[in-house]
Amino acid sequence: MKNKLQIVWSSIAIISVCACSTPYTQPDAPIKEVPFTQVHLDDNFWSPRIETNRTVSIPSAFKECEKNGRFDNFAIAGGLMKGEHRGDFSFDDTDPYKIIEGASYSLAVKYDGKLDHYLDSVIHIIAAAQEPDGYLTTCVTNQCTRLSGWWGTRRWEKINSHELYNSGHLYEAAVAHYRATGKRTLLDVAIKNADLVCQVFGPGEGQIHRPSGHPIAEMALVKLYKVTGDEKYLQTAKYFVEETGRGTDGHKLSEYSQDHKPILQQDEIVGHAVRAGYLYSGVADVAALTHDTAYFNALTRIWENMAGKKLFITGGIGSRPQGEGFGPNYELNNHTAYCETCASIANVYWNHRMFLATGDAKYADVLERALYNGVISGVSLSGDKFFYDNPLESMGQHERQHWFGCACCPGNITRFMASVPYYMYATQGNDVYVNLFIQSKADIETESNKINVEQTTGYPWDGKISIAVTPEKEQEFALRVRIPGWAQDAPVPTDLYSFTDKAQAYSISVNGSKVNAKQYDGYATLVRNWKAGDVVEINLPMEVRRVKANDQVEDDRGKLAIERGPIMFCLEGQDQADSTVFNKFIPDGTPMEASYDAGLLNGVMVLSGTAKEIDRNGKVKDVPFKAIPYSTWNNRGADQMAVWIPEAAEYARPTPEATIASKARTLMIQAPIQKDAPESASVETWAWGVNDQWEPKRSSDISKPYHYWWLKNGTVETLAYEFDQPYTVSNVQVYWLDFDHYDG
Missing domain, CATH: 2.60.420 (Maltose phosphorylase, domain 3)
Incomplete structure (x- = not known):
């Protein structure tokens, strides 16, 4: 076998020499994590962020759940109130679960009586929504036919219903709450639901034979097993891992869900990036507890593909907005990079588990890169605004939001930030x-x-x-x-x-x-x-370094990124004299000075030097430039930004002469997904790529900004140009994108 992985069981190295699973019976991974409650931070970087998460992010996320009907859905399901189910997704239940998990971690470190009481109140509502046999997914209990496209007409009907995804986040929240408070109120709800899941899913006669759909149940069941010692939870997690890619029940196999082939046969990371990170984290958990080296060999192959061909320099993963997932090898476009915040968090989870299994620092290296760049860029310094996707380049169309219709990222940030010390020691x-x-x-x-x-x-x-x-x-x-x-x-x-x-x-x-x-x-x-x-x-000397991408990364050719220590830097428009970044290039070897600015962005290291600027006539002049940490961009409003900076004039983009179209504000007029729902009212959002004067290389070029309608096909949609004054428009042309979506 070309790819071998040494698994360190105590002081013994065991190498798999066969393609089949080799089970062991020892109960835990060889390297043990140190609980984050035993690590007390006292620094100027992470401590303020974690405190902001406690005092701002968690409370504001809970308020958004109240405002957008997340708790109402549980109350309706539990008969505590009457009303219509709200929200646009079958997995909206997970938003409160994730925030409860983060709040529990916060309580474990710094007790807050008011927060403790609040958790008691929301857990009461959640418990009321649970059906007598343990089932808990509110849109199904509430028989929300508007969302039947997700869940069908009955329990467990559709693999993409997210019912098991809901359960997984419930288990993780319950374990966190129990460990933080000693209370069993949510844990008992989780156990009752997990018992039902173990009864319904499995290889036995009369059980449902399929994987989890959107992975997280695998990781979550392992956590529940570790708290309760109940072996069936581990065995069900193992079943979901082994059933992946087999299609026993006849469902359509899908790359989107990493369900295209059995995990032991996989060697390339494909599909939805968050699902991939969660799935492979769960596989690592199961393999560690069962000492299955064959699965670790598969994980190593997949990880090498990710780290060698599909990892952004920020530690982010997932290059495409369509499918929120991976493209082909080396497709790492900057402007259209997706790098979902949840995916960066999932990347940390996966790499940490690979470290625990092997003791190899390469996994901690990728973890650190994601941690200091791709993860924390997902939340504003104020703690109350979030990025869903984290591009490496922007023309000013990106801006953090307080909440999203699909609000997976804010809750994920709250639970992750509270647990950062967990990754320090082992x-x-x-x-x-x-x-x-x-x-x-x-x-x-x-x-x-x-x-x-x-x-x-x-x-x-x-x-x-x-x-x-x-x-x-x-x-x-x-x-x-x-x-x-x-x-x-x-x-x-x-x-x-x-x-x-x-x-x-x-x-x-x-x-x-x-x-x-x-x-x-x-x-x-x-x-x-x-x-x-x-x-x-x-x-560890911290010089300013220039980074070059493998030449097969087309979008990074002729460009260099700037790094100092674990921190990636970027140019942001307002730090440049002309408020523009794309017309600049910085030759390799250009001297740069690093200086700490305590008054900027809560205190950051700033890089400065002399760049070259090219105008539309080809003239080049020297100009000063300033670079800030990538994770802090967009904290002063929407602006141009770039991580990869041209090193020569031929790769820079002079500012073109303005046209009538480019002077307009372009809007997408979005109709409500849910009729009469206040959180889904018609909105106007920036329409990407329709007047940026950035011509694609070909009709399938997705490296430049482009506009599309997510989850829309065969519908009539509206784009609007809002001008500052009347203009005569004689001709309109559309450059259509030729692109195939994932199979999900």
């Missing part, structure tokens, strides 16, 4: 892994010791890190410190991206004495007899 036996660098104090329990680990650092702006190690008892063990790929000439652990220069050497010292620690799987491994007072100092 243990294996008596050894400790350090994956992330954040000023903090952690109380870590190993196999036979308790260790206080205190980090002092200005990361991600400063690469100097001090780690004080204080074990309860003096003991020999290994402290495994990740040396990031960006500090070793590898932006990502594949040939998809590379730096244009060589990195300065990093250094490590223990108690003031420099050491040459050997690296194993990307970790500087410090083995010694540790005692109170020991201090490790790491210096």
Whole structure:
């Protein structure tokens, strides 16, 4: 077999040599996560964001649920009120579940009596909606025929009904709430529903034989198994994994849902990006608990395809708005990049699980890249506005929103931000892994010791890190410190991206004495007899680096990205003298100065230097430029933005002379999806690509802005041009996009 994966079970390396599954019986993965409640952050980067999540994001998301009928749907299902089911999707139930999960994580770290009481009240409404046998999906219980296209006419009729997706998020919320409060109110609801799911789905006679549809039940059932110890939850999660791609019940196999072939036969990541990240996270959970190396070999093949051909430099995944998913290998267009916020979060989940199974730092490298760039770009610094998609280029048509009709991302952000410390450390036996660098104090329990680990650092702006190690008892063990790929000439652990220069050497010292620690799987491994007072100092030089994409990435040819440490930078219009970014190019080797601006965007590192600007007549002049962290763009209003900057004039785009069309404000007049629903009233939104003077290369070119109507086919739609004054228009032409959607 070409792709082998070493799985570390304690100190033993087991390599699969057969194509069939090889089950083991040990109950847990070899490397154990450190609970985020044992890690206490005290930094200027993550701590304010997590506090904003607690005080702003979570309350505002709950208010949106109240406003948009999410809780009303449960109340109607439970007979607590009368009314019509609201919302446009069968999975709207998951919005409260995700926010409850985030609120529970927040409660576990910082108790808030008011929030605790609020959770009790909404859990009461959710519990009331559960049917006697445990079933819980409100649009089905409420017999919302308007949404029958999703769920059909009866329970479990359609694979894309999202009933199991709803259940999965219920389980995750319930486990989080139980662990945070000790209350079983939501856990009992989840267990009752899970018992029903285990009864209904499976390989047995009379059961439904199909996978979960939209994955998350796999991960969630594993969490429920770990809390309850009930083996049937793990077995049902395993069943959903094994049933994927088999079509036992005769349903149409689909790349969109990664259901096109059995997972053991997959080697390319395709379809809906969030579903992929959730599915492969669930597969990793099941494989770790059953010690199934065949599944890990499959996951490795799929991961290598993702990291080597389909990963954006921001850590985002999913290149296409249509299908919210992956395109062909190396299709990484910047302006039309989708990079859904939920997909970046799913990418973190998957990479963390791959690290736990292998102890390989390459997974933590991708995790960190997504964490500092693709994930947190999804939420405003104010905490109350969100991106659904996160492009790497914008002409000013993108802006964060308070909420969405399909509101999966805001809730996902609330639960993820509250749990960031979870990804910092791990243990294996008596050894400790350090994956992330954040000023903090952690109380870590190993196999036979308790260790206080205190980090002092200005990361991600400063690469100097001090780690004080204080074990309860003096003991020999290994402290495994990740040396990031960006500090070793590898932006990502594949040939998809590379730096244009060589990195300065990093250094490590223990108690003031420099050491040459050997690296194993990307970790500087410090083995010694540790005692109170020991201090490790790491210096990761943070130069400004230029990144080049693999030449097969067409949209990045002739362009370079700018990186410093784990942070990707971008040009935003208002930071440039002419408020324009696309007419600029920055040759490789251009000096750049990094300086911290405490008054800008809550305090950020800013890069500045001299760029070159080309006008429509081909004249080039030197102009100053400023770059900000990509994650902070669009916090000062809609604007032009670019991550990949041309390095030569031929790749820059001079500002064309204005035309009548380009002077107009273009609008899409969108009719309500749901009749008479206040949250679905007619809206006017920016129509992309219809007057930007950006000509596509061909009718199938999706690298440039284009307009389409999501979920519409054969309907009459309206585009409007709003002019500042009367004009005479003599001719109108339409350039039609020739493009096939996913099969989902």
